[in-house]
Amino acid sequence: MGKPWSWTVGRRFTILYAAGFLGSGIVLLALTYLMSGGRVSSAAPEQPPAGPSDLAAAEQQIQDLARRLADVHAQQSHRLLAGSLIALLVMAGVSLLLGRILAGRVLRPLRLITAATRRITAENLHQRLAVAGPVDEVKELADTVDGLLERLEASFVAQRRFVGNASHELRTPLATMRASLDVAAAKPEPAAQTVALVGRLRTELDRVDHLLDGFLVLARAQHGTLADRTPVSLGELARGALTGRAGDITAKKLTVDDDTVGRDAWTRGSQALLSRMVENIVDNAIVHNEQRGWIRVATERDDTGAHFVVETGGRVLDQTQVDRLTQPFERLGADRTGPECSSGLGLSIVAAIVAAHGGRLTLLARPEGGLRVAAAMPTAVGFRRGEVKR
Template identity: 75%
Template sequence: MGMLRGGTVRRRFTILYAAGFLVSGIVLLALTYLMSGVRLSTVAPGQAPTPVPTGEPRLAAAEQRIRSLEGQLADVHGQQDQRLFLGSLIALVVMVGLSLLLGRFLADRVLRPLRLITAATRRISAENLHERLAVTGPADEVKELADTVDGLLERLEASFDAQRRFVGNASHELRTPLATLRASLDVAVAKPEPAAQTLALAGRLRTELDRLDHLLDGLLVLARAQHGAFADRTLVSLAELAREALADRAADIAAKDLALDAEVRPDAWSRGSGVLLSRTVRNLVDNAIVHNEAGGWIRVSADGDGAEARLVVETGGRVLDQGEVDRLGRPFERLGAARTGPEGSSGLGLSIVAAIVEAHGGRLSLQARPEGGLCVTVALPAASDRPDGAAKARVTA
């Protein structure tokens, strides 16, 4: 029973088929043996027929000879029955083995459409929900299952499209009132001799407006990354993007007195959206700076092995819980219970990175370092036509 409850459907089907064949063979063999026994019971070995009263010696000798022949015939029949039973038993064992092979073959044929449905469903992700199984054939249970999956994919595609359109449209529509609020603040501050309270309030409002604008920009990038359609797909160097991001944030790195160790190699090339991949690298660098301790360190490396182009950003700090780290790829997730992050953080940085990496067919790894801090690894498919001759660059600060 344990073998039937566990394992694959093919194994269970094969075992059930062989078990059914074995039971039917045993029943057939038992019936054959019983019928053979009935036949033998008519003439039992050594049983003498009813004697015929006679006194003649020759007739008595004939009767004795007849009894001897009947006994020999019964022995022959018994041996034949034993050989027949043994041969049937051997044939049953051989046929059980053949039934296992036949059951496996039949299970493969029966379950082949289900395997095709499973493989096709695995290939379909959020980026190609427009694909359908489109199983053809008779209107049986398998086709009904495939049609049900197609209907589910259609509903999922509509839901994903509606979500992306809402995020994009809402972000665009909110930019107009934000621009109006900024203009109103500028007008209020531009008046002759504005009150000190007005200037203080305008400063706080500008800070919140900048934060809201940053949030909307992040939502737009996230919606574009989740859509997965890149018109600007080109050859991109992760090493060059890392150098640019580190150079742009050099002042912030120095302000926090962070030790920087950056090693980028010329073979970290991939293909994709240059704008989105640049945003990915900048988000990782920004995250390493903003969520770092004063006087801490940052280690950035970029390399490739012909199959993947990798970017690794490591930071020191306190020991983090891996369960919380695993959730950082979701929108608005932060470490700890705080809902607002430092320096106007929107909580979208790593979720944007995760969406961009997934849209480019790569993988994102977030690992809490045992010594403390975080290690973020981005691996993208390497470009087959990457240029050669770029020199290895190493920056240490």
């Protein structure tokens, strides 16, 4: 289905050009016709002076000749008017074509600026429009956009540097605190209060460490370059994630349906980030599930790409609240926040990783209750282990 017709700048420029040309042509034609009519009225013959009776016949012939000349001149004026109208209509069409060409020439730099701006994303903010040519309104616009891109690049770089440096710097005091706790717990016959305090502090330190790790992964997924792209099997990642959380699945007495996992759903990307994506989705399905609940895990491929889908049961959720789960620290309420170590970054990290790989993440509140998380990723070249081109 084509794009609906709209009053673009090019079309407005074309119509204004044609209207101006047509208006000036009409004015010129009217002036020509008026001037031609004035000459006809002034062409009437003067009355001959009184004379002998034999001049009556000559006078009559002169009057007949004057009428015939006036008729011929009127016909010529009408033909001139008709021809001018036809020429005006033809030139109106030509003016539309010429206006379109001129509009295209005038607006071509703007189209180039628009196309170049659309190609610039968070991953290539270093690119600039760098429009050459005379200093005019178009170049001023391009230079303004380049300045904006420069400021955005500086802001993104500063944000990445801050997140990375802060996360790494905070690991040093965390390691020191862990060592101090280990020393306190290793003393002979420690007090019960000391043991309880050490346990609580270790739990909080684990939570902080998990949060810092989430910040690092989120920063890399949002602003990283993904230089380590390789073919990755979503089925293998799903099997590994389920195996790694087998203890938690057993503790909650969850029923797992993974019969459709492993159908050669291959994508291309960062092995570490894609593994984290799958683990976070599976972890979300386990942590935010009800006791004796169920999980359905599937990997598949079709013409649109490779898909990783996880469904869980539970109460009916609000789709408006579900749509906000891809934002950092968003949760669905106290009964779905899971344990206190939950950072609220799980699905936001998933969304960032999917976007970094050119995929699409869909969160759907199931009508019968529970949540469906589907990650659609671009398909790698080849689908079977022996066929994937590396």
